[in-house]
Amino acid sequence: MEVGFVGLGVMxxxxxxxxxxxGVSLRVWNRTTGKCSPLQDGGALVCTTPAEVAAGAHLVFMCLLDDAATERVVFSQNGIAATASESTIVVDHSSIGPDATRELAARLxxxxxxxxxxxxxxxxxxAAERGGLTVMVGGEPVAFERALPLMKHYARNVNLMGPTGSGQVTKLCNQILVANALASISEALRLAVDGGIEAARLPQALQGGWADSTLLQLFVPRMLEPPAQSLGASSTMLKDLDNVQAFAAARDVPVPLxxxxxxxxxxxxxxxxxxxEPSELFRVFDRA
Known part of the structure; x- marks a missing residue:
């Protein structure tokens, strides 16, 4: 079975x-064709349009920047919708608004x-490179069961959270927890530095206590010593937090933090x- 993949950014x-x-046979497309080369070298078919990807694949995976990019790839003249059929399943790994997701899914x-x-x-x-991603999914159980074996190639924890849009709502909850934790870690680390303790030992000192977390252990070293490899752009986190606020406001849910x-x-x-990368949030607390 050939599988389509559209959107070959870092993730x-x-x-x-x-x-x-x-061992999955891939049909791929990316706006910048040169990014397809590593996959082409491994045997993937490079397509000229998203429509060509969908024409030969029953499952089409997407990983795109935002709502606008997703709509364009699916519904432009040469988009996925032009050749998709009742047997097609689109698996969207993009982080976009739940309401936008529901509207796009209904249109398709x-x-x-x-x-x-x-x-x-x-x-x-x-995590993706070692097959350890967490995936939160919204959609029909039948489609989920068809896509699950493929997602297990790159994910350790995959959960169907409910109907269409539920995966995106879960991701917004995830981003609330991650972003606010990073802000708290940045604030605490600045106090540690200016308070005269050996800030690099903070994860060790707090390990096993209530303040310990995966984020604390991962990000304190990255905040103190800028890493060689980025985990992703802060602008992406900001986009997600803007989606949180818009979705919450539409439902009169306060999200002050x-x-x-x-x-x-x-x-x-x-x-x-x-x-x-988001660890640079620590630098917002630097003295002038």
Whole structure:
């Protein structure tokens, strides 16, 4: 069975390479064709349009930047919808708004009968490369069961959370927890540095206590010593936090801590540093 993959950014490429390493035959497309080369070298067919990808694949995976990019790839003249059919399942690993997901899925179903699984991921590129991603999925159980064996090539924890849009709602909850934790860690680490203790030992000192977490252990070293390999752009986190606030506001749900944290990430964007990884949030607390 040939599988389609559209969107070969850092995360998309890591997922696609895991699929290919698992023996999955791929049809791929990316806006910048040159990014397809590593997969082409491994035997993937490089397509000229998303429509060509979908024409030869019953499952089409996407990993795109935002709502606009997703709509364009699916519904442009040469988009996935042009050749999708009732047997097509679109698995969208993009992190976009739940309401946008539901609208796009309904449009695709009305036009072609294709199923849509919203399946945003968590864990970062390193987790994808070792097959350890967490995937939170929304959609129909039948489509989920068909896609699950493929997702297991790159994910350790995959859960169907409910109907279409449920995966994106779960991802918003994830981002609330991650972003606010990073803000708290940044604040605590600044106090440690200026308070005169050996800040690098903070993860060791707190290990096993209530303040311990995966994020604490991972990000304190990255905050103190900028890493060689980025885990992703801060601008992506800001996009997700903006989606949190819009989705919450539409339902009269207060998210005050997230609103403050979003402004900290917006400072990085304002400073022209939106492409730095989220550990750079610590630098917002630097003295002038």
């Amino acid at each position: 998309g490429m890591a997922i696609a390479r895991r699929l290919q390493a698992g 179903a009305a036009r072609s009968g294709a199923a849509w699984l919203d399946a945003p991921v968590s864990g970062g590129t390193p 997230t609103a403050i944290t979003a402004q900290l990430f917006r400072i990085l964007e304002y400073q022209g540093r939106g492409q730095v």
